[in-house]
Amino acid sequence: MSRSPRNKTINTPISEGKRYLEKCIQIVQPQNSIDGILDKTIMGDMLEVCRLLPKESADLIIADPPYNLTMTYSKTTFSKKKTSEYEQYTRKWLSEIKPLLKKNGSIYVCCDWESSLIIGQVLSEFFRIRNRITWQREKGRGARANWKNSMEDIWFATNGSEYTFNLDAVRIRKKVIAPYRVSGKPKDWIESDAGNYRDTCPSNFWDDITVPFWSMPENTAHPTQKPEKLIAKIILASSSEGDVILDPFLGSGTTSVVSKKLGRHYIGIEKEAEYCVWAEQRLEMAETDKSIQGYTEGIFRERNSPSGKK
DSSP states (O other), X not given: OOOOTTOOOBOOOGGGOHHHHTTOBOOOSOOSSSTTTTTEEEESOHHHHGGGSOTTOEEEEEEOOOOSSOEEETXXXXXXXXXXXXXXXXXXXXXXXXXXXXXXXXXXXXXXHHHHHHHHHHHTTTSEEEEEEEEXXXXXXXXXXXXXXXXXEEEEEXXXXXOOOOGGGXXXXXXXXXXXXXXXXXXXXXXXXXXXEEXXXXXXXXXXXXXXXXXXXXXXXXXXXXXXXXXXXXXXXXXXXXXXXXXXXXXXXXXXXXXXXXXXXXXXXXXOHHHHHHHHHHHHHTTTOXXXXXXXXXXXXXXTOOOOOO
């Protein structure tokens, strides 16, 4: 069955993506430096791979572990666990990545509302919790006897008291509806031919994210893919150009792709060969297309707002 020409969803099978898979690496020996793994997709189980990576090698870790739901990822099914079992699982993978984060590094962990209750508590055993971000997925299945679930959490934590946070890099441009003036001049807003706007400080509620869909070049067939704009906010806020970003649950490669687009180095770990293919395919696309939907000219824009490009 052929699909619409506008459907850009990446769903390349391994049989057709062998050249992408060949770009991935596997490691079985401890690495004394990051030289051989920098800007690479490492195919393997993160619990085994992380203990072979150099200590304190990452400036920022972005983790999107399996939520405590029964979900099939390519050839692997993650089964919903009892609360105590999921807590144990979370503590296990956090203990493997803790040594990899620099002393002034930050970590962000994605979760749904239910796993958030567990992850937030366990995360506090390893790092200093700074905030809990809630972002609106925009989509979500309806429920007959409950509220539609369209929100997810991201826990923000640091290794110590000193850490990177680039506030000006993540301001949000919002339209000013009721402009206030002092002596005839704009008060805390900008007047322009394109309209009145204000670049505001970001909060821990993000309602400007669009979940990837079939006509977007970043979209893949991964069941829980995170939007590039979402990851871009994290990377710009909590790292600097040239820093190393580690994603131990890489999935379809969003963290690596956005890191590349924003001038950071990346290390991605993914156990599913199919997803490794998609990650490398997207990394190749990023060589000629640096755009991030919803982020133009250094500004994050409200959902469904004009790009700002002329």
